Amino acid sequence: MKEIRVAIIGTGAISNRHMKVWENIPQVQVVAAAEIDQKRLDNWSLRYGVKDVYTDFRKMLERDDIDAVDVCVHNNLHAPICMAVMKAGKHCYCEKPMSASYFDSKLMYDCAKKCNVKFAVQISxxxxxxxxxxxxxxxxxxxxxxxxxxxxxxxxxxxxxxxxxxxxxxxxxxxxxxxxxxxxxxxxxxxxxxxxxxxxxxxxxxxxxxxxxxxxxxxxxxxxxxxxxxxxxxxxxxxxxxxxxxxxxxxxxxxxxxxxxxxxxxxxxxxxxxxxxxxxxxxxxxxxxxxxxxxxxxxxxxxxxxxxxxxxxxxxxxxxxxxxxxxxxxxxDNQMHWYKYLIDELTEETRxxxxxIALQASLLADGIFLSQQEGRSVTAEEIKEKSQSLAIWHQETPWGIFDYDSQI
Ligand SMILES: NC(=O)c1ccc[n+]([C@@H]2O[C@H](COP(=O)([O-])OP(=O)(O)OC[C@H]3O[C@@H](n4cnc5c(N)ncnc54)[C@H](O)[C@@H]3O)[C@@H](O)[C@H]2O)c1
CATH class of the missing domain: 3.30.360.10 (Dihydrodipicolinate Reductase; domain 2)
Known part of the structure; x- marks a missing residue:
């Protein structure tokens, strides 16, 4: 079966669970990882024997031998980093939640469509x-x-x-x-x-x-x-x-x-x-x-x-x-499902x-907060219109400010 070369962004807690799954799918090779915390990255690299590591994920995305990226950073970085991945032409798998607001989830959803990449969100x-x-x-x-x-x-x-x-x-x-x-x-x-x-x-x-x-x-x-x-x-x-x-x-x-x-x-x-x-x-x-x-x-x-x-x-x-x-x-399994989608064993109809699903859940969640703010029931149209970004578009890192592009 076709091999897929995957890179990981964020080598914190959840990346270890993702690695346990990748180890069960021999056709997927994890070939690189990026993490802003140097010590965490070095330990992770030793633990999994992944030698190609980066403190700036944008450098990693320049490689043309990476098919797909597994994004394991925290919630408010999901939209900025997944969008950067997709705009670099890589398929993208995002840890849950898709994002913290409907606005950010919609950006991600539209970005995947525009970049024509295969996008999935972890909902086990x-x-x-x-x-x-x-x-x-x-x-x-x-x-x-x-x-x-x-x-x-x-x-x-x-x-x-x-x-x-x-x-x-x-x-x-x-x-x-x-x-x-x-x-x-x-x-x-x-x-x-x-x-x-x-x-x-x-x-x-x-x-x-x-x-x-x-x-x-x-x-x-x-x-x-x-x-x-x-x-x-x-x-x-x-x-x-x-x-x-x-x-x-x-x-x-x-x-x-x-x-x-x-x-x-x-x-x-x-x-x-x-x-x-x-x-x-x-x-x-x-x-x-x-x-x-x-x-x-x-x-x-x-x-x-x-x-x-x-x-x-x-x-x-x-x-x-x-x-x-x-x-x-x-x-x-989420990751097996995404792999099968990447190798065309699943189609838009069967996957x-x-x-x-995550976008609709974001709409519902945003509706609860908007309803509280307005003191009344709110319609789906109002939620879509009033939802705002909660994502981090300028991130301070030990390697300087990372500026993310919020345009799809
Ligand atoms: N499925 C579950 O049961 C479960 C459990 C834990 C966490 N999660 C989800 O996983 C996500 C991550 O949580 P976690 O507990 O692994 O967090 P974590 O803080 O342990 O890991 C996130 C890592 O991302 C790194 N990072 C931040 N900015 C970066 C950048 N620009 N480039 C590269 N790396 C960067 C951080 O330094 C950190 O090491 C969250 O969205 C959370 O909701 C899910």
Whole structure:
């Protein structure tokens, strides 16, 4: 199968999970990396044996022997760096979230189209048997007419870099200048992205919402600059509604549990993938995720005239499929999916349109903040019109100021 030469930008925490996945795809060679922190770059280069390293990614992009770039920097650098990658004519894979605002996500989306490159955004919750089975049941009409859905997670204390045992992330997650927003675009994208995909990417009509920033920092001397909770009620075309609760710190502890209800049946699903998939967690085909992480789903409703309430072991099906058909990794891993898209095994029709899904999730998230600002429900047109860039277009680095071009 065709070889692809990939470069990485940003060799921080998430790049290590991406590397675990690349190691499972022998046709992908990671040939170069760029990072502004010299010490981190040197350690990373030693760890993975990648010798061609750069402190200025723009020099790396000048090479013509790099096919594609995996962007692993923090949120507010996604738009500037992905756009530079795409304008250099390289295919681009972006870690989630696409960006912190609809405005920036739209720039990225349009840039990919204009540069005619293959662009994907990491949304691992799509790449599970839970999502495949739910989509199949919906397409087969098992739920009937869908009229409401709920996307909910309320964690007591689970802020990255703050609340043990989830404090592994960098403090940038809590900084407005770098993260842009909090939970709604952090693990929220996994819940919203999956929900929007399952519902067939319906057109948003309007949103009413509020964000809260109420729970004190748990690290002395370090501020929390982004929201800890968002709630919202969105209406889509055909009057269908979705209510959203996303909290990474609040005084309730409810595991992620989304549901979709139709007039014939409904699906409740839990343990939505928020970690980047099995490979990124080092899970081989014969190794099950710990119980509390196994994706689950329940169908409730009528099936062939009988009222049922039954659990679907989607995670076991995923493991079975992986054991007996390794090709299924195309549908169980983000990076494998992108690779298959790069080598033309997936087309625009067959691939998951992750940039489109992430763009619609950005619209919804921005709507919550705009609604709060206006004190009323806001329409999709207003959100598009009023959304602003939160990205970093002038970055101070140890190597001088990096100026990014915001024109597509
Ligand atoms: N999927 C998950 O569960 C998960 C977990 C952690 C992080 N993330 C996402 O991954 C992204 C990165 O987070 P992280 O925790 O790896 O952050 P990090 O700070 O550990 O890594 C980012 C790296 O980018 C480098 N960088 C900044 N500007 C650069 C530039 N101009 N050129 C090259 N390198 C540059 C930084 O020096 C840093 O080393 C975030 O968007 C975050 O949301 C996802």
């Amino acid at each position: 919750s799509l790449f599970t048997e839970q999502t495949r089975t739910a989509r199949r049941l919906i397409e087969e009409g098992q739920l009937g007419e869908i009229y409401h859905a709920r996307s909910v997670i309320a964690n007591y204390r689970r802020r990255p870099s703050m609340d043990g045992p989830f404090n592994g992330g960098t403090p940038d997650f809590m900084r407005a200048a770098m993260a842009g927003r909090g939970q709604i675009i952090d693990t929220g994208i996994y819940h919203l992205g999956q929900m929007l995909y399952l519902l067939g990417l319906p057109e948003l009509k309007c949103v009413f919402g509020k964000s809260y920033h109420k729970i004190a920092s748990s690290v002395p001397g370090r501020a929390v600059e982004v929201e800890d909770m968002c709630v919202g009620l969105a209406e889509f075309e055909h009057g269908f509604t979705l209510d959203i609760q996303e909290a990474n710190a609040c005084n309730a502890d409810v595991p992620p549990m989304s549901y979709i209800t139709g007039n014939k049946g409904g699906l409740i699903y839990w343990n939505i993938d928020e970690v980047g998939g099995d490979w990124s967690m080092g899970q081989g085909p014969a190794k099950l995720m710990p119980e509390h992480m196994r994706h689950g789903m329940r169908f409730t409703g009528e099936c062939q005239g009988i009222h049922v309430d039954c659990d679907l072991k989607t995670y076991y099906n995923q493991m079975q499929n992986r054991c007996y058909n390794p090709d299924m990794m195309t549908w169980y 998951y349109h992750t940039p489109e």
